[in-house]
Amino acid sequence: xKGAALSFREKLGYGMxxxxxxxxxxxxxxxxxxxxxxxxGLAPALVGTLLLSVRVLDAVTDPIMGAIADRxxxxxxxxxxxxxxxxxxxVLFSVLMFTTPEWSYDxxxxxxxxxxxxxxxxxxxxxxxxxxxxxxxTNDPGERVSCQSYRFVMVGxxxxxxxxxxxPMAEWFGGDNKARGYQMAMGVLALIGLAMFLFCFANxxxxxxxxxxxNDDLKQDLxxxxxxxxxxxxxxxxxxxxCPGFIRMAATMxxxxxxxxxxxxxxxxxxxxxxxxxxxxxTLAKILTDRWCKLKVFFxxxxxxxxxxxxxxxxxxxxxxxxxxTYFLLNILHQIPSPLHWSLMADVDDYGEWKTGKRxxxxxxxxxxxxxxxxxxxxxxxxxxxxxxxxxxxGAKQQAPNAINGIMLLFTVIPGVGYLITAGxxxxxxxxxxxxxxxxxxxxxxxxxxxxxxxIASSATAQPGExx
Numbered sequence: 175x176k177g178a179a180l181s182f183r184e185k186l187g188y189g190m191x192x193x194x195x196x197x198x199x200x201x202x203x204x205x206x207x208x209x210x211x212x213x214x215g216l217a218p219a220l221v222g223t224l225l226l227s228v229r230v231l232d233a234v235t236d237p238i239m240g241a242i243a244d245r246x247x248x249x250x251x252x253x254x255x256x257x258x259x260x261x262x263x264x265v266l267f268s269v270l271m272f273t274t275p276e277w278s279y280d281x282x283x284x285x286x287x288x289x290x291x292x293x294x295x296x297x298x299x300x301x302x303x304x305x306x307x308x309x310x311x312t313n314d315p316g317e318r319v320s321c322q323s324y325r326f327v328m329v330g331x332x333x334x335x336x337x338x339x340x341x342p343m344a345e346w347f348g349g350d351n352k353a354r355g356y357q358m359a360m361g362v363l364a365l366i367g368l369a370m371f372l373f374c375f376a377n378x379x380x381x382x383x384x385x386x387x388x389n390d391d392l393k394q395d396l397x398x399x400x401x402x403x404x405x406x407x408x409x410x411x412x413x414x415x416x417c418p419g420f421i422r423m424a425a426t427m428x429x430x431x432x433x434x435x436x437x438x439x440x441x442x443x444x445x446x447x448x449x450x451x452x453x454x455x456x457t458l459a460k461i462l463t464d465r466w467c468k469l470k471v472f473f474x475x476x477x478x479x480x481x482x483x484x485x486x487x488x489x490x491x492x493x494x495x496x497x498x499x500t501y502f503l504l505n506i507l508h509q510i511p512s513p514l515h516w517s518l519m520a521d522v523d524d525y526g527e528w529k530t531g532k533r534x535x536x537x538x539x540x541x542x543x544x545x546x547x548x549x550x551x552x553x554x555x556x557x558x559x560x561x562x563x564x565x566x567x568x569g570a571k572q573q574a575p576n577a578i579n580g581i582m583l584l585f586t587v588i589p590g591v592g593y594l595i596t597a598g599x600x601x602x603x604x605x606x607x608x609x610x611x612x613x614x615x616x617x618x619x620x621x622x623x624x625x626x627x628x629x630i631a632s633s634a635t636a637q638p639g640e641x642x
Contacts, residue, residue, distance in 0.1 A: 179314075180311065180312055180317055180320070180321065183377055184311070184377055184378055184379065186324060186328070186377070187373060187374050187376070187377025188307070188311065188321050188324060188377075189321075189324040189325040189327060189328030189329070189374075190328055190370045190371075190373045190374040190377075191304045191307070191325075191370070191371060191374035191375075192304065192325050192326075192328065192329050192332075193328040193329055193370045194261070194332070194367040194369075194371040194374065195297070195301055195304065196329045196332045196336070197336060197363045197364065197366055197370065198293075198360075198363070198364060199297075200332065200333040200337070201272070201336055201340060201360060201363065202550075203420055203423045203424065204333075204337065204423050204445060205340065205356075205427065206271075206424075206554070207221060207424045207427075207554060207558060208427040208428065209272060209356055210224070211558075211561075213274065213352045213356060214274050214353070215274075215279070215282070216282075216283065216286060217562070218558045218561040218566055218568075219558060219559060219562040220558075221554075221558040222554070222555035222556070222557070222558030223555070223558075224286060224290060225290075225554040225555050225558065226551050226552065226554075227287075228287070228291050228294050229547055229548050229551040232298065232544050232547050232548070235295060235298050236298055236302065236541070236543060236544035237540050237541070237544070239302045239540055240302055240306075240538070240539065240540025240541070241540075243302055243540075250375075250380075251310075252306075252380065253303035253304070253306045253307040253380065254303070254307060254375060254378060254380055255303075255375075256299060256300055256303035257304060257372075257374055258372070258375045259299075260296055260299045261300060261367075261368055261371035262368065263296045263299075264293070264296040264297060264300050265364035265365070265367055265368050267295075267296055268293050268360065268367075269357065269360050269361050271289040271290055271292075271293045272359075272360040273289070273353075274353035274356075274357070294547070298547075300371070301543055302539055302540045302543050304374075305516070305539040306540075307378060307380065308321060308322065308516060308519075308520055309382070309520035309524075309539065310380045310381060310382040311378060311379060311380060312381065312382075313381075313524070313614060313617070314614075316464075318517045318520050318521070319459065319460055319468065319513060319514065319517045321517075322459070322513035322514070322516045322517045323457060323459050323460040323513045325513065325516070326452070326456035326459075326509060326513050327453055327457060330449055330450070330452050330456060330509070332370070333449045333452070334446055334449040334453070335363075335366070336363060337445040337446045339359070339362075339363070340356075340360070340363065341359075341438050341439075341441065342442060343355070343358070343362060344356045344358070344359040345438065347359055399526065399538055399541065401526075401530050402525060402526035402529060402538075404522045404526070404603065404604065404605055405523075405525075405526055405541065407599070407602045407603055408518060408519060408542065409541055409542060410545075410599050410602070411596070411600065411603065412515070412519075412542045412545040412546050413545045413546070413548060413549040413552075414549070414592065414596040414599050415515055415549075416546050416549035416550055416553070418479070418483070418553075418588075418589035418592030418593050418596065419508050419589065420549070420550050421556060421557060421584055421588055421589050422483070422585055422586075422589045424553065424557040425581060425584035425585040426444075426445060426448075426585065427441060428561070428566075428581045428584070428585075429491070429581055429582070429584075429585040430444055430445075432573045432578060432581055433491045433578055433582055434492065434494070434497065435492075436494075444498065444501065447498060447501065447502050447505075448501055448504075448505040450502070451501075451502040451503065451504070451505030451506040452505045452509035454506045454509075455505065455506045455507065455508060455512075456509050458506070458510050459471070459511075459513040459514055463514065467606050467607040468514045468517065468518065469518075469603055469605075469606050471511075471514060472514050472515070472518075472600045473597050473600045473601065475507060475510045475511050476511065476593045476597035477593075477597050479508060479590070479593040480591070480593040480594040480597065481590075482500075482503070482504055482507060482590075483504060483586055483587070483589045483593060484586065484587050484591075486500055486501075486504065486590075487583070487586040487587050511596075518605065519538070519539060519542050521610055521613075522538070522605060524610070524613050524614065525605050525609075526538060527617060528616055528617055556584075556588075557584055560580055560583075560584060561580060561584075564577045564581075565577045565580075566581070
């Protein structure tokens with residue numbers, strides 16, 4: 175089923191939404207563990223506990239937000255207005271999260287928990303509607319992959335801006351005062367993220383509405399979404415897909431600083447090169463899926479990642495050129511599945527409507543986002559706990575051999591095992607190219623039938639800014 179092609183401006187606008195999220199989310203993935211241990215002054219095990227404990231609350235807040243988004247009625251649609259309403263609180267709490275008050279250790283722990291929770295809550299309120307938006311701007315599977323490719327290229331650009339500027343800005347603003355430097359640098363990046371959210375809101379439109387609108391309560395939505403067997407499987411895929419990359423990202427600063435023995439300036443260039451590699455991977459996703467089914471591309475890319483990542487362990491960390499080249503290639507491979515993963519979420523939403531007759535986009539994506547955040551939390555906690563187990567000491571001038579080996583495992587072999595597990599989970603998915611063609615054709619007939627049965631509603635003329 176082919177839908178109308180989306181304009182370059184709308185695809186760019188859609189990508190800007192996640193770029194805004196990643197001006198902050200990228201800082202969390204790349205720098206928050208390091209910030210909490212080496213700048214804020216928390217013990218590594220406590221950082222792991224913090225990252226994991228807040229996720230328990232998401233089990234309640236995520237489905238509630240998904241249900242609220244599904245039931246939102248505004249001239250801008252169900253999901254799009256949340257980009258406008260929540261963007262300011264999200265960027266504000268993100269800056270506070272990277273703020274270090276001059277308090278006692280116990281009070282600083284409370285501050286860290288409260289600000290991380292508030293950031294996470296507002297992230298839920300903006301990101302679930304944003305992710306749901308990707309499933310309702312087009313019903314064409316090819317355009318969905320294209321949209322997600324634009325999205326992850328923009329994410330790459332945002333992360334590149336972040337990786338090139340955060341550490342230099344922190345040094346420029348703070349000098350010897352790293353805490354103030356991080357706060358001011360995040361303030362600048364948060365303002366850029368806010369502008370990106372507003373650009374997305376202004377340029378994206380919602381087009382797909384359920385053939386049969388639902389007025390059921392939250393419990394009924396939860397029961398109905400569990401009837402979608404592919405949704406249950408993609409939740410597992412979401413968890414497995416996010417863990418390996420985040421473990422490596424969270425370990426990057428430790429690897430560059432303690433294993434390679436390099437400076438902050440080198441870390442900036444090293445991380446930025448990896449981001450450029452990820453941007454190449456995002457563009458390759460569309461090229462590969464034009465020729466092969468996205469499930470096959472997803473599977474074989476993760477097999478290659480598993481071999482590549484484990485092989486990285488045996489490279490001499492002081493062979494700088496070899497490390498840099500391998501890291502660049504690894505990041506190209508790592509990013510190929512990302513657009514495919516988010517495109518699959520929209521396909522699974524279609525599958526659920528096709529199978530059950532009910533489209534629950536917000537609830538569907540809220541489940542995926544919850545498992546994504548659980549994956550991020552588990553990965554971040556794993557880094558904190560394993561650093562503690564291996565004897566990492568943030569105040570030491572040189573780490574013990576056991577700690578160095580632990581950092582190397584976190585950067586290479588442990589993510590490699592994660593990629594292999596992810597490949598196995600991909601094999602559980604059945605929404606391949608042929609099935610999706612059948613689903614899209616059937617859903618188009620249902621929507622056409624619903625359209626003919628509602629002549630009054632269908633004859634209404636959409637006003638500028640309204641759902642079409």
